Amino acid sequence: MNRIQVILTIDTENLPANFQEILKHEQEVVAQWKAEGILEHLFLRQSKNGALLIFKNVDELKVKQLMETLPLYPLKKSVEYFNLIKQF
Secondary structure, X not given: XXXXXXXXXXXXXXXXXXXXHHHHHHHHHHHHHXXXXXXXXXXXXXXXXXXXXXXXXXXXXXXXXXXXXXOOHHHEEEEEEEEEEOOO
């Protein structure tokens, strides 16, 4: 079972006025991914400037497509993708 870790950093210096609304929609999208079983973990960064997501059973191309649908994606400062191998 493959895993892909994504580190999303947002530009907190240029947040739009409707940031709270965007954040609410973001939570709905993430909840849907969890319900579908493709998002294993979501960790918010303590600095509040992004998150770490771990996807499972999807390839990197699909993960990139999914990430581009996130409401916070347009506010990104950077996005990093790491293919992981789970050790048993």
